Amino acid sequence: MIELQHISKVYEGANRVEALKDINLTVKEGEIFGIIGQSGAGKSTLIRCINMLEAPTSGSVIVNGTDLTNLGKSDLRKARKQIGMIFQHFNLLSSRTVYDNVAFPLELQGMNKSEIKERIMPILDIVGLTERMNNYPSQLSGGQKQRVGIARALASNPKVLLCDEATSALDPQTTDSILKLLKNINEKMGLTIVLITHEMHVIREICDRVAVIEGGVILEEGSTIEVFTHPRENTTKDFISSVVSDNLPPEALAHLELHDQWIGGTAPLVRLKFTGQATDEPVVAGLVRRFDLDVSILFGGIDYIQDTSVGRLIVILNGDPERAQEGLEYIRTLPIESEVIGYVRASH
Numbered sequence: 107m108i109e110l111q112h113i114s115k116v117y118e119g120a121n122r123v124e125a126l127k128d129i130n131l132t133v134k135e136g137e138i139f140g141i142i143g144q145s146g147a148g149k150s151t152l153i154r155c156i157n158m159l160e161a162p163t164s165g166s167v168i169v170n171g172t173d174l175t176n177l178g179k180s181d182l183r184k185a186r187k188q189i190g191m192i193f194q195h196f197n198l199l200s201s202r203t204v205y206d207n208v209a210f211p212l213e214l215q216g217m218n219k220s221e222i223k224e225r226i227m228p229i230l231d232i233v234g235l236t237e238r239m240n241n242y243p244s245q246l247s248g249g250q251k252q253r254v255g256i257a258r259a260l261a262s263n264p265k266v267l268l269c270d271e272a273t274s275a276l277d278p279q280t281t282d283s284i285l286k287l288l289k290n291i292n293e294k295m296g297l298t299i300v301l302i303t304h305e306m307h308v309i310r311e312i313c314d315r316v317a318v319i320e321g322g323v324i325l326e327e328g329s330t331i332e333v334f335t336h337p338r339e340n341t342t343k344d345f346i347s348s349v350v351s352d353n354l355p356p357e358a359l360a361h362l363e364l365h366d367q368w369i370g371g372t373a374p375l376v377r378l379k380f381t382g383q384a385t386d387e388p389v390v391a392g393l394v395r396r397f398d399l400d401v402s403i404l405f406g407g408i409d410y411i412q413d414t415s416v417g418r419l420i421v422i423l424n425g426d427p428e429r430a431q432e433g434l435e436y437i438r439t440l441p442i443e444s445e446v447i448g449y450v451r452a453s454h
């Protein structure tokens with residue numbers, strides 16, 4: 107649906123900035139694709155290249171088979187109708203009501219009043235604003251304003267929706283309701299969504315795939331579940347640790363006297379990671395029953411990446427060292443990931 111080929115963007119000026127460096131990305135039809143990065147990474151520039159609000163210095167932007175970088179003004183205007191956009195600060199017209207804000211792009215296209223009404227009413231219903239359609243933006247909450255932004259973007263019947271930090275100005279609860287709405291629109295209308303964010307929470311909640319951008323370069327990309335469970339780059343790991351924690355605090359590790367050798371009086375400290383159905387495996391019970399181990403749980407939690415559960419456990423396998431070794435070998439036969447962090451003072 108969207109193909110970015112060798113996109114570079116240089117801002118010339120007193121301080122020349124290479125904001126994007128040879129970006130290649132493919133977004134498939136019907137998916138929600140997230141681009142995450144810190145401030146200044148190049149996210150806004152990248153998303154604005156997709157609808158040519160920002161013209162790339164080089165490279166091709168292919169949307170639905172058309173290379174937008176080759177189009178003249180009038181063809182570009184037509185091509186842009188299939189790309190809606192919503193913004194962090196909503197960009198509503200304060201002197202127009204909700205209804206008139208949503209109607210605005212259709213008025214510009216020359217649609218008549220009754221056609222506009224026919225188009226808009228079902229959209230106001232989808233975003234839950236029918237009762238608010240005669241209100242002005244100043245009478246709305248942040249979440250409602252973003253719903254107007256979404257309705258306005260949907261009014262032109264786009265195939266792609268670009269979301270520029272669409273939830274960054276909203277509180278966590280409102281963020282979740284807007285993310286649910288976006289997911290709903292994606293599923294019901296088959297809309298392809300590209301969003302940029304600096305919040306891993308947003309990626310976890312709704313994105314099918316994610317790309318991590320830093321310094322104008324894509325560091326890594328993949329399915330959200332794959333990137334969450336097997337991040338390669340430190341930047342990605344940092345983003346993930348903001349929403350999922352499976353590290354013991356340094357104070358806890360100091361207290362445990364961590365060794366890197368299995369010396370007498372120590373027991374293995376093991377990190378376990380389960381994905382999907384494996385979270386149902388009774389691993390701890392198995393270790394206790396089969397190997398007579400005294401398993402101390404130091405950390406445990408289950409996260410949900412959309413519908414897939416990801417469980418994490420950090421345990422100490424106390425007991426007879428030979429049986430603990432057998433326990434480790436047993437764990438390796440299970441459909442879970444494990445890592446011996448080190449060896450700590452055994453509790454008996």
Ligand SMILES: Nc1ncnc2c1ncn2[C@@H]1O[C@H](COP(=O)(O)OP(=O)(O)OP(=O)(O)O)[C@@H](O)[C@H]1O
Nearest residue numbers: 117123124125143144145146147148149150151152
């Ligand atoms: N119009 C511009 N002129 C010159 N430099 C720019 C312009 N727009 C962005 N930049 C620079 O390009 C780089 C990427 O900026 P961009 O806004 O794309 O990053 P971002 O990841 O969206 O950051 P933020 O989340 O803070 O908006 C930054 O170094 C920025 O200063």
